[in-house]
Amino acid sequence: MKGVLLVNLGSPDSTDPKDVKRYLDEFLMDERVIDKPYLLRAFVVKGIILNTRPKKSAAAYKKIWWEEGSPLIVLSERLQKKVDDLTKVPISLGMRYGNPSIKAGLQELADKGVDEVLVVPLYPQFAMSTTETVLVKAEEVRRKYFPQMHFTNIPAFYNHQDYVRVLTNSIKKELEGKEYDHLLFSYHGVPERHIRKSDITNSHCKIDGQCCSVDSPAHQYCYRHQCYETTRLVVAYLGLDAHQYTTSFQSRLGRDPWIQPYTDATIEKLATEGVKKLAVVTPAFVSDCLETLEEIAMEGKEEFIEAGGDKFYAIPCLNDNDEWVKVLSRWIDEWAMTKTVNA
Structure with missing residues (x-):
């Protein structure tokens, strides 16, 4: 059975500096974000950045936080729901950093009997700190927890x-x-x-x-x-x-x-x-x-x-723009029917 995992960047669970610190730790310790040797990266992130930046970032998040939660999470959930309503296969959502995790998104699909997954990094352009790290993390989670699953990923769609x-x-x-x-x-x-x-x-x-x-x-x-x-x-x-x-x-x-x-x-x-x-x-x-x-x-x-x-x-991002939802849904349905991604 086929299903789709939409993956976005992620967000802290709240604007509390402790939650922001936890999120920044996971984000900045990613070797594809700060691509330095582990000990140097740990010194910079844990020894310097995490002692100064969480409070400043928390204050910035407070400026844009919605009653429903993080705008990025809320908007991603809206996109997921709209796409799920239009497509013929199950659609789940995961974040590269924070919650809901990639593992949680794959578990949701596995519980529905999905064993063929189209991984959709929600980035139009390819970068090692965005698309690549999503695909690498998803594969790590698959091998450890869902070895029965098979992955396909959508290519960068910047010029589609x-x-x-x-x-x-x-x-x-x-x-x-x-x-x-x-x-x-x-x-x-x-x-x-x-x-x-x-x-x-x-x-x-x-x-x-x-x-x-x-x-x-x-x-x-x-x-x-x-x-x-x-x-x-x-x-x-x-x-x-x-x-x-x-x-x-x-x-x-x-x-x-x-x-x-x-x-x-x-x-x-x-x-x-x-x-x-x-x-x-x-x-x-x-x-x-x-x-x-x-x-x-x-x-x-x-x-x-x-x-x-x-x-x-x-100018707002595409978010859950209906025209964008239709395009993404069509790409997914084409994959579900042909086993290829035409994006």
Whole structure:
């Protein structure tokens, strides 16, 4: 019997600093997030970050927390329910970090007799700290607890015409009747070394402004290329000129170089250059979360206004958008009928 496991990033169980600390410990100790040797990673995370960051992060979560709980969890559950209502196979939900866990999601499917699972990381672009860690963790759980199961995973869908169309339509709908000078595509940031580590050619990715536009097998796993390609495809649908949009990357950590340009610096730069009405979309996220609701919609807006901007529009993620639900449900049903994933 077939079934589907949707997997998102995850969230603390509450805004209590203890819960936030527990979540950050699991998240930051992932070797695909902070890809340093274990002892060094433990020293940085447990010896430094977890002694300072939980209270600050807890305060940030409190700003965006809903009565129902974490926005990311609530929105993921809404997506799961809508997809489950439209598809012919059972749909469960798991988080890479926190609850509900991947194990819990697989157990739910196993209890229904499922032995063939389509794992769907809810990330349009591939990255070792998102898609790869989900697939690795799911396989670890399968081997330990559900050896009878067989996995298939959905490929990165950043350039799928259905996804691009849905994303474009959501942007159009959100900006309908609003005047804006510039559209900023802000993606989650990753260290430059992640891009090079994911290069299956071991030579193509130079992060020099040119390699992402030159065809290469490396692009199959190149987060930077896939982000810029998402922007290019959406911009083509929207009919924007080069001066009407920018691509940037947010949420850097530590002193090592991360892919640029940085979102906070870009927002300030656009304001100082005369952009008065800025719209920001975050296509690396399917569900709104701390990085979109607090870092962009709150901090980003404040930075823009302080730098001389006037209007700031934070465009919601796809979340449980009905058009997106239909597309995802169709991909799942196609897999259920043909044993292939066409996303």
